Amino acid sequence: MARSATTMRADILDSALRLFAAHGFRGTSLQDIATDAGCSKASLLYHFTNKDAILTELLAPVGPEFAELEGRLAGLDGEEAARAAVAGLVDLSLRFRLQVKILLQDVDALICRPELPDVDGITGRLTDALSGRSAAPQARVWAWMAMLGIILTSAGELALPEETLRAELTRGALRTLGLQTD
Amino acid sequence: MARSATTMRADILDSALRLFAAHGFRGTSLQDIATDAGCSKASLLYHFTNKDAILTELLAPVGPEFAELEGRLAGLDGEEAARAAVAGLVDLSLRFRLQVKILLQDVDALICRPELPDVDGITGRLTDALSGRSAAPQARVWAWMAMLGIILTSAGELALPEETLRAELTRGALRTLGLQTD
DNA sequence: ACCCTAGCTGACCGATCGGCCAGAATTTGA
DNA sequence: TCAAATTCTGGCCGATCGGTCAGCTAGGGT
Structure with a gap:
C-alpha cells in the first residue's frame, strides 16, 4: 500500500x-x-x-455548526438575531473557509433544484428561507453569505491576520444589514 | 415549416x-x-x-450596457463612482433580469477559469477587478452584484412595482456599500 | 406542374461522465 | 514464511454530453 x-x-x-x-x-x-x-x-x-x-x-463539519447557529438564532428577536447571525456566519466561515466557499458557490444551484446532495437538509432550509416575503431577514442573511463568498474568494488566500479579517468582515456584514454605519 | x-x-x-x-x-x-x-x-x-x-x-445586450456603465464610472472618483455604480447596476439588472441573474450565477465560475464564453471580455475585467487588494471598491461592487442576484431570485417573479423595487434595491445597495445609513 | 430553398429531424459520432469489478500488489499478523 | 486482509488499479460498462450529417417535408416562385 x-x-x-x-x-x-x-x-x-x-x-x-x-x-x-x-x-x-x-x-x-x-x-x-x-x-x-x-x-x-x-x-x-x-x-x-x-x-x-x-x-x-x-x-459535514458545516452542517452541525449551521444547525447549532440556527438553534441559537431561534431564541432571539429581529435585530438581536441579525447581529448574532452575522457574528456566527463570520465565525463559521473563518473556520471552514473553502467548505463555506463551495457551499456559497452552489447556493443558487441548491435553491433551484439541486443535483447536489442535500447535506443535513440545508437545501430545504435554504428554500424555506428564500420562499415568501415573510422570510426577508433570513433571505438577507443568505444574501450576505453569498457576498461573503466573493469577498473570501478575493481575500481568501491573502495572508491576512485572522483577527483583522474577522473584524473587517464583521463590520462589513453589520453594515450590509444596516446595523452599523461606521 | x-x-x-x-x-x-x-x-x-x-x-x-x-x-x-x-x-x-x-x-x-x-x-x-x-x-x-x-x-x-x-x-x-x-x-x-x-x-x-x-x-x-x-x-449580448448586457455587454454594451456594462461597457457603457464602466465608461461612465471611469471619470468619477471613489464615493461618487460607487454611488453611480450601484445606480447603474440596479438599472441594468432591472432591464435584464434573467440575463443578469445568469451572469451573476456563473460569476464565480467566470472568475476561476471559465468554461463559459467570454462575452465581450467581461471575464477578463472581472478577473482584473478581483485580483489584488487595490481593486477593493470594484470587488465590493461585484460582491454586491452577487448579493443582488440572490435578492432578485427571491423577489424576481414577484409582481412588485418596478419603481418600488428600484428604490428598495438602490437603498439596500447604498447601505451595503456603507454610503447610506437609513 | 415543377423545382428550389428554408426549416426541420432521426440517426449517429467521438468524447467524457460516474461507477463497477476481477484481480494484481502490498502490508500485516501468526 | 505464508496465508489473510487491505489497498490499489486497468479495463470495462451504460448513460449522457455537444455536435454532425444526409435527407425528409412543406411552401413560394415560376
Whole structure:
C-alpha cells in the first residue's frame, strides 16, 4: 500500500476541496480529483462510495455548526438575531473557509433544484428561507453569505491576520444589514 | 415549416434563458432546451452554431450596457463612482433580469477559469477587478452584484412595482456599500 | 406542374461522465 | 514464511454530453 487509508482519504478530500472550489462540483470530474491526488479513479471509489459522498464529507463539519447557529438564532428577536447571525456566519466561515466557499458557490444551484446532495437538509432550509416575503431577514442573511463568498474568494488566500479579517468582515456584514454605519 | 425562423429563435432563446437561470449553463443540456422549446436538438443547432452561441446571444445586450456603465464610472472618483455604480447596476439588472441573474450565477465560475464564453471580455475585467487588494471598491461592487442576484431570485417573479423595487434595491445597495445609513 | 430553398429531424459520432469489478500488489499478523 | 486482509488499479460498462450529417417535408416562385 502506498499510503495509509486515513492519509489517502485526507489527500483525496484535500484535492477535491481545492478543485470543487476552483471549478465547482459539476465542473470537477473524478478523474480530475484522482490525478490531483496522485491515484487512480478507481481508488477514489474504494475510499468513497461515490462522488456525492466526497462532497458530503467535505461539508459535514458545516452542517452541525449551521444547525447549532440556527438553534441559537431561534431564541432571539429581529435585530438581536441579525447581529448574532452575522457574528456566527463570520465565525463559521473563518473556520471552514473553502467548505463555506463551495457551499456559497452552489447556493443558487441548491435553491433551484439541486443535483447536489442535500447535506443535513440545508437545501430545504435554504428554500424555506428564500420562499415568501415573510422570510426577508433570513433571505438577507443568505444574501450576505453569498457576498461573503466573493469577498473570501478575493481575500481568501491573502495572508491576512485572522483577527483583522474577522473584524473587517464583521463590520462589513453589520453594515450590509444596516446595523452599523461606521 | 412549423414556425418562422425568427419565431423559432425567439422560442429557443426564451427556453434557454429560463433553463439556464434555473439549472445553470452546465446543468442545462441542448436536449433540455429542445424539449422545452418543442423542437429537436438538431433544430437548435440549425438556428445556433453551438451551445455557447445561445448563451452569448442571451448576454449580448448586457455587454454594451456594462461597457457603457464602466465608461461612465471611469471619470468619477471613489464615493461618487460607487454611488453611480450601484445606480447603474440596479438599472441594468432591472432591464435584464434573467440575463443578469445568469451572469451573476456563473460569476464565480467566470472568475476561476471559465468554461463559459467570454462575452465581450467581461471575464477578463472581472478577473482584473478581483485580483489584488487595490481593486477593493470594484470587488465590493461585484460582491454586491452577487448579493443582488440572490435578492432578485427571491423577489424576481414577484409582481412588485418596478419603481418600488428600484428604490428598495438602490437603498439596500447604498447601505451595503456603507454610503447610506437609513 | 415543377423545382428550389428554408426549416426541420432521426440517426449517429467521438468524447467524457460516474461507477463497477476481477484481480494484481502490498502490508500485516501468526 | 505464508496465508489473510487491505489497498490499489486497468479495463470495462451504460448513460449522457455537444455536435454532425444526409435527407425528409412543406411552401413560394415560376
